[in-house]
Amino acid sequence: MTPPIIFPPDADGAAMNEMQRESQWPMVSVAAAQQAIAAMSATPLGSESILTHHGAGRILAHPIHAHTDIPAEPRATVDGYAVRSSDGTMPRQVVAELTAGDGQQLVLAPGTAVRIMTGAPLPVGADAAIMVERTREQAGILTFDGNVRAGECVLPVASDMRHGELVIPAGAVLSAGDVGLLASMGLKHISVFRRPVVAVLSTGDEVYEYDEPIPFGGVRDANRHALLAAVHAAGCEGISLGIARDDQALQRMKIREGLTRADVLITSGGVSMGTRDYIKPLLAELGTVHFGRIAFKPGKPTMCASVGQHIMFGLPGNPVSSLVSFEVFVRPALRRLQGDPHPHRPQVHVTLADPITPSPDRPEYQRAIVRWHDGQLVASTTGPQGSSRLLSLRAANALLIIEPGTQPLATGSQVEALLVGDVR
Ligand code: AMP
Ligand code: MG
Numbered sequence: 331m332t333p334p335i336i337f338p339p340d341a342d343g344a345a346m347n348e349m350q351r352e353s354q355w356p357m358v359s360v361a362a363a364q365q366a367i368a369a370m371s372a373t374p375l376g377s378e379s380i381l382t383h384h385g386a387g388r389i390l391a392h393p394i395h396a397h398t399d400i401p402a403e404p405r406a407t408v409d410g411y412a413v414r415s416s417d418g419t420m421p422r423q424v425v426a427e428l429t430a431g432d433g434q435q436l437v438l439a440p441g442t443a444v445r446i447m448t449g450a451p452l453p454v455g456a457d458a459a460i461m462v463e464r465t466r467e468q469a470g471i472l473t474f475d476g477n478v479r480a481g482e483c484v485l486p487v488a489s490d491m492r493h494g495e496l497v498i499p500a501g502a503v504l505s506a507g508d509v510g511l512l513a514s515m516g517l518k519h520i521s522v523f524r525r526p527v528v529a530v531l532s533t534g535d536e537v538y539e540y541d542e543p544i545p546f547g548g549v550r551d552a553n554r555h556a557l558l559a560a561v562h563a564a565g566c567e568g569i570s571l572g573i574a575r576d577d578q579a580l581q582r583m584k585i586r587e588g589l590t591r592a593d594v595l596i597t598s599g600g601v602s603m604g605t606r607d608y609i610k611p612l613l614a615e616l617g618t619v620h621f622g623r624i625a626f627k628p629g630k631p632t633m634c635a636s637v638g639q640h641i642m643f644g645l646p647g648n649p650v651s652s653l654v655s656f657e658v659f660v661r662p663a664l665r666r667l668q669g670d671p672h673p674h675r676p677q678v679h680v681t682l683a684d685p686i687t688p689s690p691d692r693p694e695y696q697r698a699i700v701r702w703h704d705g706q707l708v709a710s711t712t713g714p715q716g717s718s719r720l721l722s723l724r725a726a727n728a729l730l731i732i733e734p735g736t737q738p739l740a741t742g743s744q745v746e747a748l749l750v751g752d753v754r
Contacts, residue, residue, distance in 0.1 A: 347605035355610070355622025355633070360658070360693055363634070366620040367663045370636050374669035375524045375593060382512045385504045387565060388522040389669045394498045394512065399488035403451040408483045411465055411472055412446040412456040414438060415480040422472045428453070443472045452484060459483040491515075501671040523669035528561045529588035530554050531571035533581060533599040533609060534647060539573065552649045552720060553598040560656050561596075564664045576606035585612055589640050593667065596660060599647030601631040609633070609644045617642055627694040628717035629655035648717035654695050657729060657750055675748040680709040680728065682743045688735040695748070697726035702753055709747060727751030 358366075377391035406412060406428075413422060422443035428434055430449035438444060438455040445467075446452070446459055457480045465474040491497065497515070498508055504522075512520060532554040540550045551573055558568040569592055574584045581600070588595035600609035610622060610633055617637035624632050628651040633644035643660050645652040657675070665673035680700055688694060698709040709730055712722045728747040732739070739745065 349605055350603055353603065353623055353631075355619075357623045357625050357630075358621040360624060360626050363621050363624045363626075363632075363659060364662065367634060367641075367659055368666065370620065370634075370641055371663040371666040375526055375639075375667050377521050377669075378524050379519045379521055382509060382517055382520050385509050385512065385520055385522065386506055388504050388520075388525075389565075390498055390500055390502045390504060391521040391523050391669060393496055393500045394515070394517070394520070396491045396493050396495050396497050396515065398491075398515075399493050400491040400514065401451075401485055401487060401489070404457075404487055405449055405451050405485045406446045406459040406483060407448060407485050408459055408461040409447050410445075410460045410462040410483065411443040411467075411474075412438060412452050412459050413443045413472075413478055414440060414455055415458045415478050415482070417441055419474075419477060424467055424470050424472050457481065457484065501669055503670065526566045526594055526664055526667045527569060527592040528566045528594045528596060528664065529569040529571050529592035530557045530561065531581075531584050531588060531595070531597045532573045533576065533597055534573070535576045535606070537573050537599065553645075553647070553652045556649065556653050556720075557596055557598065557645075557656060560653065560661070561664070564661050565668055566594075566664050576600065576608065578608040578612065581608050582612055582616070585616060585642070589616070589637060589642070593640060594660075594664065595640065595642045596645060596656070597643070598645045598652040601633055601644045601646055613642050613644050624655075624659075625692050626655075626658070627689050627692040628715075629658075630692065632659060634659070646717075649720050650697075650715075650722055651717045653723060654697075654729065657748070658695060675750055677731075677746055677748055678707055679744050680707040680730065680747045682730075682739060682741055682745060683708050683710040685741050686711065686730070686732060686739045686743075686745075688732045688737075688739065690736055691734055693734060694732045695729040696732055697722045698728045698730050698747065699725050700728040700747060700749065700753055707747075707753070709745070727753060 422441055425442045425444055426436055427445040428450040429447045436453035438453040444453055458478050460474050460478055465472060532551045536548050537551045538544045538548050561568040571584050571588050574581045597609050600607045613633055613635040617635040619635045622633045623630055629646050631646050632655045635642045645655045662673040696715050697712045700707050700709045712726050715722050728749055731746045
């Protein structure tokens with residue numbers, strides 16, 4: 331067998347860093363970490379004016395009130411005849427035709443009717459429309475089956491929207507329907523909260539771009555791409571700061587660059603007990619640390635610090651840990667900074683389809699696939715939950731919140747889960 335090679339210390343004496351055996355950072359609970367982050371991100375970043383048709387998914391910064399009645403005049407809801415209900419069932423003389431959008435404003439004399447199409451304003455004096463299916467028109471005379479009631483088949487003034495009413499409150503996440511509503515009100519521009527700009531840095535001597543050849547011991551950079559995708563999905567603008575080797579000066583420079591270009595900085599890797607884990611001391615040097623470890627799995631070494639209005643997250647290097655920590659701690663901050671009053675994912679009760687072994691000492695956020703089955707939400711595990719195994723996130727739409735314990739949870743047990751994707 332070839333004997334191992336033992337190298338002498340580096341010539342300049344900067345041989346090896348001391349190995350630390352205990353973290354200097356106290357462990358905080360998930361709730362305490364979330365509270366600290368909520369306090370830091372409580373104030374939205376500011377607002378901007380955008381085109382209404384770019385508004386889907388954006389968060390409204392100012393409430394929208396109706397500035398007119400819609401409709402402004404009573405309109406027909408059917409194709410048929412506009413009539414005066416007080417004429418009763420007697421035959422009417424048909425005097426004109428009104429189509430939607432023809433702009434005619436007529437006055438309807440007693441004993442007469444006009445043909446009217448859906449959406450056309452009623453003539454003055456008319457108070458009902460009779461649907462064409464119930465009518466006959468012969469030699470200009472209208473007759474119909476049954477009675478006619480005042481208000482029949484008429485959309486009254488302001489029935490869709492009343493002048494002055496609150497239409498969309500500030501903080502609403504705009505849907506396609508909201509965009510249509512705003513357009514129907516003639517609003518070309520709307521005021522929405524600014525999207526946070528988030529810079530993402532990967533660290534590690536062993537970390538390479540996915541299109542580079544990787545040497546012995548190397549890994550491809552999954553985290554930066556996954557985190558940038560998650561940043562975009564959270565409604566933010568992402569900036570890539572690339573990959574920084576485990577060199578303190580270089581990482582300091584990259585973090586500073588991130589702070590000048592972005593509202594929020596996210597790093598991954600370099601936050602554990604390794605001799606070349608520099609991120610924690612750097613975040614402590616450049617800002618105020620709010621916590622440096624969380625009683626949480628996966629992602630215990632997660633750190634959060636801030637400088638001025640900027641928030642910095644030092645996430646772990648293991649790809650699953652970094653994404654799960656993002657979900658639980660970073661995403662709510664990004665939603666708050668863009669004015670979302672409901673920054674958390676929905677938390678629901680689910681029934682386990684597989685048994686689950688809890689972590690003995692920390693709450694664990696296990697990845698699962700939740701489906702609607704027989705009137706309940708049922709969770710299947712995504713398999714082994716190792717923090718390097720990105721496959722445990724494949725198709726996962728839920729994080730099961732598994733409290734620490736020594737007893738396995740049996741199939742059929744109820745647990746709480748964060749829904750992080752669509753239920754299919
Ligand atoms: P660290 O937190 O730097 O000690 O890294 C923990 C583990 O995550 C190591 O196995 C790293 O190789 C791996 N890792 C760190 N950064 C990345 C990354 N950007 N993409 C994929 N794996 C990574
Ligand atoms: Mg590392």
